[in-house]
Amino acid sequence: MPIPTREEIYAALEERHGRELQKKLSEASVAVCGLGGLGSNIAIALARAGVGRLHILDFDIVDISNLNRQQYFPEQLGMYKTDALYDTLSRIAPYCDIQKDCVKLDENNIPGLLEKESIICEAFDKADQKAMLVNCVLENMPEKYLVAGSGMAGIGSSNTITTKRITKRFYLCGDGTSDVEDGMGLVASRVLICAAHQANAVIRIIAGKYEI
Amino acid sequence: MVKINGELLDKAGCSVTDILADMGTSGQRVAVELNESIVPKAEYSSTFLKDGDTMEVVRFVGGG
Structure with missing residues (x-):
């Protein structure tokens, strides 16, 4: 099958999300910082929802240890995550405006790199x-x-992962305590729950629903 | 009294650095909000809590 046109994909999104929300989503611009278990899943959720512009940032390459939870394929091992995820996002949402930056973020480059986006995901x-x-x-x-x-490490209860609104513009997702350094590995299902919390928080902000 | 992470505590007059030390964290893995505003890391030792202040200490753990 040929790839659907921009108009066909937009119409399908509008049918599911409603005209008003889809307009907001398509006009939104979101930065995803870090493209591991959280970031790769957040970016895919936002691309599927029809977010108009995504800015993906990471400095790392795809490693075999990532495959248990991150949205990469074995044939992408060794690729920069920005390049690998760009390819995947482009297949999912061919008309999404995606900017990729293969860079390690620090206090000096963050203000310049994240200048354009109104919503930033820490991942x-x-x-x-x-x-x-x-x-x-x-x-x-x-x-x-x-x-x-x-x-979000380990296999603790799904229900301990929450979204908190710390201040008006700062939201925090996760259980707040399950530290990967305590020996608990990261498992796809629970990382996905946290990523989904973050993606849903972003979509609610875009929709103007700021309460949690 | 000040409210720290939702708990009323007798910490008026303490600095942010003092409170983080009491919580057992050095400040490298936290974000501190005082009355809805971020406290810059450089101002932890010179920011003192006043009676009625509300402070949130967000502690980050690894994994992502």
Whole structure:
């Protein structure tokens, strides 16, 4: 089958999401920082929902240890995650405007790199890097919405993973405590729950539903 | 009294650094909000809580 036209895909999305919400989604611009278990799943959920512009950022390459939970394929091993996920997102949502930046984010480059997007997803794996991004965005870009994830290791109950609204523009998803450094590995199902919380928080912000 | 992560505590006059130390964290893996505003890391030691303040300490754990 030929790939559907932009209009055909938009019409299908509009039918499912409603005209008003789909217009907001298609006009939205979201940055996903870190393309591991959280970020790759968040980006795919947002692309499927018809978010108009995605900015994906990571510096790492696809490793065999990623395949248990991250949205990559064995033939993509060794590729930069930005390139691999760009390919996958382009197949899912061929008319999504995707910007990829293969870069390690730090306090100096974050304000410039994330300037355009109104909503930023923190999807790193290391705790100190999560804190760095969150502090940098909140200190330097108070007009942005920020959706972070913390605590999703292991196979604990799904129901302990929540979305909290810490301040007006800062949302935090996860159970807050399950640390991968405590020896609990990351499992696809539970990482997906946290990623879905983050993606849904983003979609609710886009829809103007700010309460949790 | 100040409210820290939803709990009323007798910590008025303490600095953010003091409170993080009491919680057993160094400040490298946290974000601190005081009355809905972020406290820059550079100001942890010079920011003192006042009676009636509301503080949120977000502690990050690894995994993603």
